[in-house]
Amino acid sequence: FxxxxxxxxxxxxxxxxxxxxxxxxxxxxxxxxxxxxxxxxxxxxxxxxxxxxxxxxxxxxxxxxxxxxxxxxxxxxxxxxxxxxxxxxxxxxxxxxxxxxxxxxxxxxxxxxxxLHGGANEEAMKMLLEIGTPENAQAWVDDALANKKKIMGFGHREYKKGDSRAIYLTRLAKALGIGKGKPEFGQVADILEKTMLERKNLHPNVDFPAAYAYYLLGIPTELYTPIFVTxxxxxxxxxxxxxxxNNRLIRPKAIYEGSRNLPYVPLADR
Ligand SMILES: CC(C)(COP(=O)(O)OP(=O)(O)OC[C@H]1O[C@@H](n2cnc3c(N)ncnc32)[C@H](O)[C@@H]1OP(=O)(O)O)[C@@H](O)C(=O)NCCC(=O)NCCS
The missing domain is CATH 1.10.580.10 (Citrate Synthase, domain 1)
Structure with a gap:
């Protein structure tokens, strides 16, 4: 109501x-x-x-x-x-x-x-579960990069030198893992973070630490993006x-870059 x-x-x-x-x-x-x-x-x-x-x-x-x-x-x-x-x-x-x-x-x-936006936290968690253990992490990320796969939870359109939100949440998420006696996600994260920085100059965004932090808190993966919404x-x-x-209609202009002055071809001749 x-x-x-x-x-x-x-x-x-x-x-x-x-x-x-x-x-x-x-x-x-x-x-x-x-x-x-x-x-x-x-x-x-x-x-x-x-x-x-x-x-x-x-x-x-x-x-x-x-x-x-x-x-x-x-x-x-x-x-x-x-x-x-x-x-x-x-x-x-x-x-x-x-x-x-x-x-x-x-x-x-x-x-x-x-x-590529809020759904990245769920995708990042699926990736971490697929990697499984710190021992698998290096080979997994090497293979992903060799196959030009996107590593979810890394990169940002605006933050090219690191996402300040991720720095803060990473600290909490890794401490949580250690506190719960489950440091493995943090160790996998260390390997991915190092490799992505060295090879692609990409930093984690906030969705990466959020993914394993939520997992450690027992939050089901399908709730990650709805939580982002809340x-x-x-x-x-x-x-x-x-x-x-203070409204004004938002209406971007498009610049046409295709061919110009093309002759008209009747339908029957196409
Ligand atoms: C967020 C994102 C869409 C920003 O895109 P963008 O500003 O357009 O970045 P670009 O596509 O220009 O990236 C530059 C290069 O890094 C690569 N790249 C960017 N993010 C990457 C990632 N997460 N994994 C692997 N490569 C990545 C691009 O493929 C591109 O490589 P190329 O120059 O060889 O083609 C992109 O980094 C991405 O898809 N990240 C994964 C999804 C994600 O975590 N989204 C949440 C954002 S908060």
Whole structure:
């Protein structure tokens, strides 16, 4: 139920209320949706919980320990907003037609899903599971590079000298692995990081440490990208409100570079 359903798409106050409701509900929808998928009953959110605590409580069905909450909270914070990334840009394009804020968020989610963007965290985890052990890592990455495979969770359009979000989350993720007596993912990561830097001058992006950190926290791989969404809706909503406050249609020009002045060939002669 949306009490602001009939509000104009440029009504600032209504948009802020919509944004607050989306940010508040996104994690609950994903975590309780997961419970329902597992044949479990949805749980009531606890108002005293932070967003991170609440998500983990709903997903696990019990209170999470402080280290888990700290890491998960850090990942949500790092994922929450990242200027004109593909999905936020797509969200702004949608609302710039004076469509509504919800449609902008849906556009953003559809764009985030791809493996070159938010879907990279799930793909990075599949890759780490395929590699399996630190002993396999060097041969695996050598083979992948020789076959011109993309190594998911590495590279970034903007950060050519390293993703500051990844540096922070890598520290937490590797410490978590050691703390849980499962340092193997961190050791595989060390080999991939070194090789990718030496051979391709590429650094890990935030999706790489997020992948094995979530795995170590017991989060199912299929929730990684939806979790990214629960954080990034804050960024989408803020951008959408800003766009609608001072709107102009976003309509890039295309420059035609094909052949010109071609003779017309009738259909029958083609
Ligand atoms: C994020 C990404 C799309 C940025 O792309 P981009 O800015 O267009 O980077 P480029 O395609 O110009 O990359 C330059 C070179 O590095 C290579 N490269 C980039 N990322 C690579 C990766 N993850 N693994 C292997 N090679 C990679 C490209 O193939 C290209 O090589 P070439 O010059 O021999 O063709 C890209 O790095 C990528 O696909 N990464 C994996 C997916 C991912 O982790 N996405 C999450 C981003 S936060």
């Amino acid at each position: 949306d009490p602001d359903y009939d509000a104009s798409s440029t009504d600032h106050d209504a948009n802020v209320r919509k944004a607050e409701r989306i940010v508040a509900k996104a994690g609950t929808m994903v975590a309780n949706g997961y419970r329902i998928q597992q044949g479990k009953q949805p749980l009531e959110s606890k108002p005293e919980h932070t967003t991170a605590q609440n998500f983990l409580y709903l997903m696990l069905g019990e209170e999470a320990d402080p280290q888990t909450v700290e890491l998960f909270d850090a990942s949500l914070t790092l994922y929450a907003e990242h200027t004109f990334n593909a999905s936020t840009f797509a969200c702004r394009v949608t609302v710039a037609t004076l469509s509504d804020l919800y449609s902008g968020i849906v556009t953003g989610i559809g764009t985030l899903r791809g493996p 954080a990034r809706v804050a960024g989408y909503a803020a951008h959408a409100v800003e766009q609608l406050d």
